[in-house]
Amino acid sequence: MSETPFDARAALLAERDRLLAELAEGIVAPDPMTYGSQAAAATQVFEQQRDLALRERNQHQLAAVEAALRRLDDGTFGTCARCGKPVAAARIEALPWAAYCIDCQRIVGRRG
Numbered sequence: 590m591s592e593t594p595f596d597a598r599a600a601l602l603a604e605r606d607r608l609l610a611e612l613a614e615g616i617v618a619p620d621p622m623t624y625g626s627q628a629a630a631a632t633q634v635f636e637q638q639r640d641l642a643l644r645e646r647n648q649h650q651l652a653a654v655e656a657a658l659r660r661l662d663d664g665t666f667g668t669c670a671r672c673g674k675p676v677a678a679a680r681i682e683a684l685p686w687a688a689y690c691i692d693c694q695r696i697v698g699r700r701g
């Protein structure tokens with residue numbers, strides 16, 4: 590262990606592994622036997638759409654994690670990508686892939 594209390598790189602690598610594993614699982618192919626009724630078919634479509642949405646979110650998250658790992662390498666990690674001020678340590682511990690400080694995040698909107 591280093592003297593740094595929070596290991597952002599380890600947290601980012603763990604998150605990347607988790608996302609890659611989830612993405613690798615992919616979308617389960619529909620089983621024709623489950624198309625027994627209209628209701629079952631509708632459920633299947635709903636589940637596929639939900640999987641797609643989850644997959645999109647994971648890919649977006651993966652991009653954010655990889656960008657944060659690049660910032661660790663180029664030394665800009667922990668600095669807000671918008672205003673250049675340091676990002677609060679508590680925020681980095683909660684969201685190591687966050688590119689913005691909390692004020693800028695409110696301005697640019699949405700999660701990240």
Ligand SMILES: [Zn+2]
Nearest residue numbers: 669672690693
């Ligand atoms: Zn900022």
